[in-house]
Amino acid sequence: MSDLEFQNGDRVRVHTWYPPGHVRTPYFIRGCNGTVIGCAGVYENPEKLAYGQDAEHRPLYRVQFKQADVWQDYQGPEQDTLVVDIYEHWLEPDT
Amino acid sequence: MSPHDHDHEPHPYQPDIEDAPFTERMVMAQAVEELLIEKGVFTADQMRAQIESVDSRTPAMGAQVIARAWTDPEFKARLLEDVNAATEELGIDAGHIPIRAVENTEDVHNVIVCTLCSCYPRLLIGLPPDWYKSRAYRSRTIKEPRTVLSEFGTELPEDIEVRVHDSTADLRYMVLPRRPDGTDGWDEEALQGLVTRDSMIGVSLPKSPD
Numbered sequence: 336m337s338d339l340e341f342q343n344g345d346r347v348r349v350h351t352w353y354p355p356g357h358v359r360t361p362y363f364i365r366g367c368n369g370t371v372i373g374c375a376g377v378y379e380n381p382e383k384l385a386y387g388q389d390a391e392h393r394p395l396y397r398v399q400f401k402q403a404d405v406w407q408d409y410q411g412p413e414q415d416t417l418v419v420d421i422y423e424h425w426l427e428p429d430t
Numbered sequence: 431m432s433p434h435d436h437d438h439e440p441h442p443y444q445p446d447i448e449d450a451p452f453t454e455r456m457v458m459a460q461a462v463e464e465l466l467i468e469k470g471v472f473t474a475d476q477m478r479a480q481i482e483s484v485d486s487r488t489p490a491m492g493a494q495v496i497a498r499a500w501t502d503p504e505f506k507a508r509l510l511e512d513v514n515a516a517t518e519e520l521g522i523d524a525g526h527i528p529i530r531a532v533e534n535t536e537d538v539h540n541v542i543v544c545t546l547c548s549c550y551p552r553l554l555i556g557l558p559p560d561w562y563k564s565r566a567y568r569s570r571t572i573k574e575p576r577t578v579l580s581e582f583g584t585e586l587p588e589d590i591e592v593r594v595h596d597s598t599a600d601l602r603y604m605v606l607p608r609r610p611d612g613t614d615g616w617d618e619e620a621l622q623g624l625v626t627r628d629s630m631i632g633v634s635l636p637k638s639p640d
Contacts, residue, residue: 359599361545361599363572375527378600395599402573411576414591420599 339394339423344428345371347398349421357385360425364417368429371402375420394423436527438601445479479550484552491522492555492604493625500609517554525553533606534632541579541632542603543571547596551604555630562631572596578603605632612639 341347351366359381374396379390402415411414446562467474495517499506509516513529529551530538544550545568550558561567570635581584586592595603607629613621616639628634 359546361596361598362547364596375530375599375601381599381626395601401591406573410574412588412590412634414589415593417593417594417596418602419596422599 339374341371341374341423341426341428343371343373347371347396347426348429349398350425350427352358352425354382356382356408358382360421361419363405364400364419367400367405369398369404369419371396371426372399372418373397380422380424393418396423396426398426459552476525485557487553487556487627489555489627489630490622491623492551492627492630494520495522495554495619496625497621498631499606499623501618503560504604509606513554522554524551527553527602528600529554529602531606532593532595534545534608536590536608537631538593539586540603540605541571541594542597542605543568543594544548544597544599545569545572546596550604554602554604557629559627570603579633582628584634604630607632607636610628610636612637 344397346368348368348413349365350402353365373396375395377392377394380393381390383390397418398421400419401413402409402411402417403419414421463477465474467477495509495513498520499509505516505519508519509531510533513531514524514526517524532542534540543562547588548558548563550562551634553556567578572594575594576586579592597603607625609621610624613624623636624639626634626637629636
């Protein structure tokens with residue numbers, strides 16, 4: 336898949352959008368910075384599929400976040416992480 | 431004398447399923463089910479068979495897969511690459527939804543949650559336990575995983591990474607636990623007995639051989 340916008344190791348930021356409807360990007364991860372650790376394949380966009388609309392295919396990335404970057408008051412050690420599956424259109428380069 | 435001709439206090443009353451209120455959503459589900467059958471989309475027997483098939487999946491199927499991965503490094507590599515294809519080698523149809531296995535190592539302990547709903551590799555390890563679907567597990571595992579794990583009796587060293595996977599979208603996850611120490615020379619069947627449902631969710635470790 337050469338037309339992927341992001342590669343493994345890329346630093347990304349999750350958009351802080353709040354659209355209504357069936358969205359698979361959890362609230363708590365919006366606005367957070369993480370690292371792409373893989374592409375999990377290409378799937379029909381659930382935001383359209385849920386309503387029976389023609390759904391275009393979108394790459395789904397596995398993005399890893401440091402817990403301390405997601406929760407300011409995270410109690411565990413600094414190496415703990417979180418991996419969330421996020422669609423490409425919800426990500427932008429972290430510059 | 432029949433069993434109920436005795437004169438102690440009455441037994442507590444066990445409610446029937448129908449005693450719970452019939453909610454609007456239950457009415458909708460039943461209406462859709464009846465319509466699909468009436469319109470011939472599928473038959474009542476096909477629906478029953480599908481429910482029976484899903485209900486027949488158990489953690490023992492997952493344990494079979496894990497034990498094979500513990501004893502066959504090449505199978506393990508194929509499993510980490512593509513769970514659905516690898517399980518087919520064992521005659522297990524894990525369905526068309528892609529499942530990803532995440533491997534516990536000396537340095538990383540994986541835990542699975544679905545914060546948005548209750549995504550779970552049902553066709554491989556059966557239906558999820560009720561607590562997996564609870565709001566408490568879903569909201570707490572993502573932000574205080576070590577506390578949740580300790581409530582399950584799982585204390586992990588401070589120097590390893592706890593990695594929580596949120597199955598938010600099109601993948602289902604299962605944990606490939608570490609093979610317990612002291613099991614050298616054990617065969618696959620014996621190893622299967624050490625793999626538990628909770629160890630494949632990651633809230634626990636496999637049973638110890640002692």
